[in-house]
Amino acid sequence: MFGFLKKTLKKIIKPEKEKKIKKEKKEIKEKKIFVKKISEKELERFKLELIKANVSFEIAEKIVEKLKEVDKGNVKKILENILFDLLKQEKFDFVKFVKDKIKKQGFGIVVFFGFNGSGKTSTIAKLGYLLKKQKINVVFAAADTFRAAAIEQISKYGENLNIKVIKHNYGSDPAAVVFDAKKHIQAVGGIVLADTAGRLHADKNLMEELKKIIRVNKPDYRILVLDSLTGNDILEQIDKFSNIGFDGIILTKIDVNEKGGAIISVKQKTDKPILFLTTGQNYRDLEEFDSKKIIKRLLD
Ligand SMILES: Nc1nc2c(ncn2[C@@H]2O[C@H](COP(=O)(O)OP(=O)(O)OP(=O)(O)O)[C@@H](O)[C@H]2O)c(=O)[nH]1
Ligand SMILES: [Mg+2]
Incomplete structure (x- = not known):
């Protein structure tokens, strides 16, 4: 459903770093994908992707604000945390x-x-x-x-x-x-x-x-x-x-x-x-x- 989030975030990872990891140790590739500080331009692009995916403008801005705080880390983990925060609700049966x-x-x-x-x-x-x-x-x-x-x-x-x-x-x-x-x-x-x-x-x-x-x-x-x-x-x-x-x-x-x-x-x-x-x-x-x-x- 939201593969796009991961894909887009992957797109804005600095490619040199990823390639380097790939060459050095293949098995690390899946586990550790580092992001460098994401630039303003890249964040704007990401915001547009979110809007295209029917995220409202207001909320897309919020997500991008959260991403601004990210220095480096595991892409999946970062997104998991952001999404968990955005989607949490008390269970109602x-x-x-x-x-x-x-x-x-x-x-x-x-x-x-x-x-x-x-x-x-x-x-x-x-x-x-x-x-x-x-x-x-x-x-x-x-x-x-x-x-x-x-x-x-x-x-x-x-x-x-x-x-x-x-x-x-x-x-x-x-x-x-x-x-x-x-x-x-x-x-x-x-x-x-x-x-x-x-x-x-x-x-x-x-x-x-x-x-x-x-x-x-x-x-x-x-x-x-x-x-x-x-x-x-x-x-x-x-x-x-x-x-x-x-x-x-x-x-x-x-x-x-x-x-x-x-x-x-x-x-x-x-x-x-x-x-x-x-x-x-x-x-x-x-x-x-x-x-x-x-x-x-x-x-x-
Ligand atoms: N693919 C898909 N189509 C859906 C889904 N839910 C509803 N639809 C379709 O959306 C159309 C409208 O569904 P309805 O349940 O009649 O909508 P409604 O809100 O009662 O419509 P009105 O009474 O005219 O206001 C129908 O063709 C449904 O088959 C869904 O989860 N997936
Ligand atoms: Mg009806």
């Missing part, structure tokens, strides 16, 4: 959270929201699949009553996964759809995963509508779904939805954005945990966020 909620109050409501096309509906299907495997009763609430074919899309997922879908007609009040789903789940026990319509910056009405869904139904957990291909705009999206309030994040399309710079930007922007990454179009393509695993994948 979402499945356990759901199980505990159900144990305690008999049911739970989770609402998903985010920008248009960020991957909300397909992520709900993936989570539905995961939770069902854990023997949890899952119900989908088709509260995107706005976009054409949205109700059909989630109904199809429900049909494939054998998950009940609570739905109303297009144009109806999405808060009422979630309310109905809540009533149902209170009676039978389990978890509601509520889909909502995609929102844009300028969609004042849809933002108000989302506030209403939350106000009326008081969900136990609110998930912001972000597309990892978004680039710099991802920070603005986090700002927009911070006004509404969210508890955790799911980052989608990591398989497409091989460089994965968005993960770094998101972690720097908010303290809220990244719960999962989605890595493809199948129901199984959902990975728990694990910074150690990510760093290993980035650098190995």
Whole structure:
């Protein structure tokens, strides 16, 4: 995913030194790659590479500031430390959270929201699949009553996964759809995963509508779904939805954005945990966020 970081940093190592080590003792090559003080020009180049990899400008600057402090050392170790610092978060076990909620109050409501096309509906299907495997009763609430074919899309997922879908007609009040789903789940026990319509910056009405869904139904957990291909705009999206309030994040399309710079930007922007990454179009393509695993994948 982040091989680019290592590659770029390698590019800006003084080549003479590396060659010398290679000649003298081949086996040392892998273990010890020394960097000399990195020049301003090289750091600028590195910053551009980060931005190209969807790391936001602000965060790219931060990383470069950290690199300025580096005199010499092992490239892998240096990057490992920088990334570890950038990606660390307290572990949050979402499945356990759901199980505990159900144990305690008999049911739970989770609402998903985010920008248009960020991957909300397909992520709900993936989570539905995961939770069902854990023997949890899952119900989908088709509260995107706005976009054409949205109700059909989630109904199809429900049909494939054998998950009940609570739905109303297009144009109806999405808060009422979630309310109905809540009533149902209170009676039978389990978890509601509520889909909502995609929102844009300028969609004042849809933002108000989302506030209403939350106000009326008081969900136990609110998930912001972000597309990892978004680039710099991802920070603005986090700002927009911070006004509404969210508890955790799911980052989608990591398989497409091989460089994965968005993960770094998101972690720097908010303290809220990244719960999962989605890595493809199948129901199984959902990975728990694990910074150690990510760093290993980035650098190995
Ligand atoms: N490759 C890949 N594609 C994904 C992933 N997640 C979602 N997609 C695709 O992204 C597109 C949009 O996904 P949806 O789940 O419909 O997104 P949405 O946020 O519900 O979209 P709206 O309801 O229109 O706002 C679909 O074609 C998905 O198959 C992923 O992890 N990897
Ligand atoms: Mg959708």
